[in-house]
Structures are given as C-alpha cells and as structure tokens.
Amino acid sequence: xxxxxxxxxxxxxASACGRNTPRPAARxxxxxxxxxxxxxxxxxxxxxxxxxxxxxxxxxxxxQSGRAFDLASLAGSPTVVLMFYGTCQSTCPLLVRxxxxxxxxxxxxxxxxxxxxxxxxxxxxxxxxxxSALAAEDHLDLSRWTLLRxxxxxxxxxATVLGVQFSRVGPGEYTHSNLITLLxxxxxxxxxxxxxxxxxxxxxxxxxGYTR
Amino acid sequence: xxxxxxxxxTLLLSALLASAATAWGQRAPQPAPDLxxxxxxxxxxxxxxxxxxxxxxxxxxxxxxxxxxxxxxAFVRANPAWQRTRVRRLFADQDYLAHWAGDAELGPSARxxxxxxxxxxxxxxxxxxxxxxxxxxxxxxxxxxxxxxxSPDAPRDPATTARILAxxxxxxxxxxxxxxxRPNYWGLHDLHALVWEWVEDFNSALVVTDSRDNQGPxxxxxxxxxxxxxxxxxxxxxxxxxxxxxxxxxxYTVRNLGFRCxxxxxxxx
Numbered sequence: 001x002x003x004x005x006x007x008x009x010x011x012x013x014a015s016a017c018g019r020n021t022p023r024p025a026a027r028x029x030x031x032x033x034x035x036x037x038x039x040x041x042x043x044x045x046x047x048x049x050x051x052x053x054x055x056x057x058x059x060x061x062x063x064q065s066g067r068a069f070d071l072a073s074l075a076g077s078p079t080v081v082l083m084f085y086g087t088c089q090s091t092c093p094l095l096v097r098x099x100x101x102x103x104x105x106x107x108x109x110x111x112x113x114x115x116x117x118x119x120x121x122x123x124x125x126x127x128x129x130x131x132s133a134l135a136a137e138d139h140l141d142l143s144r145w146t147l148l149r150x151x152x153x154x155x156x157x158x159a160t161v162l163g164v165q166f167s168r169v170g171p172g173e174y175t176h177s178n179l180i181t182l183l184x185x186x187x188x189x190x191x192x193x194x195x196x197x198x199x200x201x202x203x204x205x206x207x208x209g210y211t212r
Numbered sequence: 213x214x215x216x217x218x219x220x221x222t223l224l225l226s227a228l229l230a231s232a233a234t235a236w237g238q239r240a241p242q243p244a245p246d247l248x249x250x251x252x253x254x255x256x257x258x259x260x261x262x263x264x265x266x267x268x269x270x271x272x273x274x275x276x277x278x279x280x281x282x283x284x285x286a287f288v289r290a291n292p293a294w295q296r297t298r299v300r301r302l303f304a305d306q307d308y309l310a311h312w313a314g315d316a317e318l319g320p321s322a323r324x325x326x327x328x329x330x331x332x333x334x335x336x337x338x339x340x341x342x343x344x345x346x347x348x349x350x351x352x353x354x355x356x357x358x359x360x361x362x363s364p365d366a367p368r369d370p371a372t373t374a375r376i377l378a379x380x381x382x383x384x385x386x387x388x389x390x391x392x393x394r395p396n397y398w399g400l401h402d403l404h405a406l407v408w409e410w411v412e413d414f415n416s417a418l419v420v421t422d423s424r425d426n427q428g429p430x431x432x433x434x435x436x437x438x439x440x441x442x443x444x445x446x447x448x449x450x451x452x453x454x455x456x457x458x459x460x461x462x463x464y465t466v467r468n469l470g471f472r473c474x475x476x477x478x479x480x481x
Contacts, residue, residue: 052301052302159415160415160462161462163461164415166416
C-alpha cells in the first residue's frame with residue numbers, strides 16, 4: 001500500500017508490545033481550545049496570551065523585506081500557517097495553493113482580518129529577496145501574507161510546536177509533513193489540514209467565527 | 213543567558229581540544245569527566261532514503277550518561293521558568309516532572325542519581341543549552357547506539373539485542389541509577405535498556421509514500437520525492453526507536469523518556 005507511512009506502522013507496533021514501551025500517542029493530543037466561549041469576541045489589546053499560544057514563543061524571525069518580525073504582532077488575528085521551502089518542486093506549490101483556497105473561501109471582511117504565514121525550512125536558500133520574489137510570483141497580497149525565515153534552531157522549534165515533521169535530505173531538499181495550521185486570534189492551534197487539496201470549509205467557518 | 217552559554221561553550225571546546233588532541237584515534241578518549249569524544253564515521257541506518265543509503269556523522273562529543281534528577285534539579289533551580297508549576301503548557305504537558313515532590317524538590321519517588329524522566333523535548337533542549345551543549349541529532353544517537361562493548365558498529369550484537377528486547381518486555385518498576393550498566397565501545401553508559409532518549413530531530417520526516425499520489429484521505433501527508441521505504445527490517449530494536457520517536461510530540465513527557473546532551477568539536481579533531 002503506497003500510502004503507508006512508517007509512523008502508522010510505528011503506532012501499531014508501539015501499542016502492541018511490552019509495558020516498557022511508552023505510548024504517548026495514546027494520550028489525547030488534541031490541542032486544548034481556549035477559545036470556545038469567546039471565539040467570536042475580538043481580543044482585547046493587552047489581554048495576556050494563553051499558556052499554549054504559539055505567539056508567545058519569543059523567537060526572532062525575519063520577513064520577506066528583511067525586517068524583524070515578532071509573532072506576538074499577530075495577536076488578535078486568526079492566522080493560517082504553512083511551513084514550506086521555496087525550491088520545493090513537488091507539493092509546496094500545491095500547499096500554497098491550498099492556503100490561497102482558504103483565503104478565497106473567506107468573506108471580504110474576514111479575509112481582511114486574517115493573516116497568512118509562510119515559514120521556510122530552508123533559510124540559507126530562501127533569503128528575503130527570494131521570499132519577496134516568491135510572493136510576487138504567487139501574487140500574494142503582502143498586507144495579509146508574510147513570508148518568514150529564521151535560524152535552523154528556531155525553525156525546528158516552530159515545527160515542533162506545530163507538530164510538523166521534516167528532514168533535510170540534501171542541499172535544498174527537504175521532506176516534510178503537508179500540514180496547514182489555523183491559529184486562533186490568541187495564537188492557539190485551532191485546527192489543522194493534513195494532506196493536499198483537502199476541503200477548506202472548516203477553516204473558513206472558524207475564521208468567520210473569529211472575525212464576526 | 214545566551215551570551216553566557218556561548219561563552220561556556222567556548223570554554224568547553226578548549227577543554228575538549230586540549231585533552232582530545234593526545235587521545236585522538238584511541239579507544240574512547242575522555243576529554244572531560246562527563247563527556248566522550250566520538251570519532252566521525254558513516255553507517256547504514258535502519259531507515260534509508262533513496263540515493264542516501266549511508267549517513268555520515270562528524271566527530272562530536274556526548275554525555276557519558278543520561279542526565280540525572282540531581283542535575284536537572286540544579287537546572288530548574290537556576291531557571292524557574294522550567295519548574296513544574298511555571299512551565300508553559302506549550303512546552304511541557306501536565307505530567308512534566310510529575311513524580312517529583314515539588315517545583316524544586318525531588319522527594320521519595322525521584323532519587324538524585326536516577327535518570328531524569330517526564331521531561332519534554334523543549335525542557336531537555338533548554339537544559340543542554342544552559343550547559344553550552346545541545347541535544348544529539350538522531351543520526352548521532354543512532355551512530356553510537358550501534359556499538360557493542362567491543363565494537364563501534366555491531367547493531368546486531370546478540371548480547372546487546374537480547375538485553376534490549378528483555379527491557380522492552382519488562383514491566384518498568386523502578387529506574388536504575390545512571391551509570392550502572394557497562395559502557396559501550398565509546399565509553400557511553402545506558403544507551404539501551406534504561407530510558408528512551410530525546411534527540412534534536414526526533415520529528416524528522418520518514419516517509420514511504422509518494423506524496424503527490426493523492427488518491428484519498430490519509431494520503432499525501434508528506435512532501436518528499438526522495439523518500440523511500442527501504443529498511444533494514446532485521447534491526448528490530450532500531451525500528452522500535454524510530455517508531456517511538458515518530459509517535460512523540462515536543463511537549464510530551466513520558467515516565468521512561470530522558471535525554472543526554474552533545475557538544476560540537478572542531479573539524480579535524
């Protein structure tokens with residue numbers, strides 16, 4: 001079966017063997033949602049971010065203009081995040097297209113209040129100039145879209161927080177999860193799209209809720 | 213904290229170089245009491261990517277033993293943000309250090325010389341960075357894990373395999389103290405059969421699907437044209453390690469998952 005992954009095998013086996021094999025996968029790993037009761041309320045400016053907010057990571061990022069970018073500046077906006085790399089020939093263009101499908105599915109008002117983040121795995125190739133060029137090629141509206149690069153160490157941290165798996169398999173070549181993440185206006189993981197060309201209605205519905 | 217860490221890293225490097233220079237090329241040189249220098253080399257990993265069947269590892273240094281409760285206690289005392297009641301949920305789940313008596317107290321369920329467990333990847337990484345070190349990469353860890361007591365590359369050594377398989381099947385009552393087992397070829401204790409260990413890239417992508425072959429739900433979870441599924445299926449114990457790591461998230465804590473730290477050494481050493 002071509003779609004079988006080692007991870008799948010892993011889970012099966014891990015749960016089948018002795019007690020010395022820890023089984024963290026059995027633990028509920030659905031990200032806690034702190035947003036249910038006030039999902040549609042706009043966030044107050046100085047409200048402290050929840051403990052599980054990705055916005056409070058304090059990692060230095062640089063955007064496509066070469067300017068420092070603080071994730072905390074996203075507080076108050078639902079944010080769609082994709083990790084990718086610019087020279088990717090296979091799925092990354094499709095994934096970017098999927099994020100654009102989310103953007104297109106939104107009402108104009110919701111679209112204007114939503115942010116779209118592309119974070120590269122490959123900061124040595126994806127310089128600010130290269131990220132700028134990618135944004136232009138893909139006609140990304142930079143009032144909503146931001147392309148980020150950071151140190152390798154911080155990219156691993158960010159991927160780990162989002163649950164993105166990736167490996168560098170050679171110069172300019174990576175394998176990685178196809179995973180698009182929706183962060184609620186406080187930066188807590190709300191839901192994720194796994195795979196390519198998945199339905200975007202759930203993302204759109206939630207974003208409309210946050211921005212109503 | 214970062215400048216201090218960098219500074220201590222430089223110190224560490226000098227110490228390593230000074231002592232490694234004479235011992236280089238010999239078996240298990242000992243640069244610092246708690247570190248072992250590992251010669252670079254290459255190996256055929258359990259899991260192979262097409263066109264990259266051999267993995268090259270550069271020389272590095274690795275803690276001889278897993279980090280103990282005692283050392284981790286000193287770390288959380290100096291870095292209160294990593295204490296049990298203060299840590300951010302983003303970085304450690306609710307069972308983080310749950311067997312300790314308190315924020316800065318081990319208590320009866322955590323002996324000082326036992327390996328620290330129930331620590332998240334983020335916490336393990338922060339500990340290593342505070343010492344001017346880092347977590348080993350998966351490739352580095354798997355490279356040294358292939359050693360038997362006498363050979364650097366004996367992944368199917370019957371004695372080691374038997375010990376690991378026995379461990380897999382044993383109910384884990386209490387953890388032994390670190391350093392109780394015999395060291396392997398590199399002078400490393402407890403790589404097997406005490407605790408599982410975090411590595412920097414535990415969440416590397418190991419894929420056997422062509423991700424563009426999108427035929428339905430559950431397919432195309434990964435991008436990676438270079439991936440393939442060739443594996444050394446006979447190396448069951450390595451398979452279990454890869455499988456376990458793939459099941460983790462960075463905030464998870466597990467009662468028999470600990471870690472040790474690595475350090476860079478200069479090329480040519």
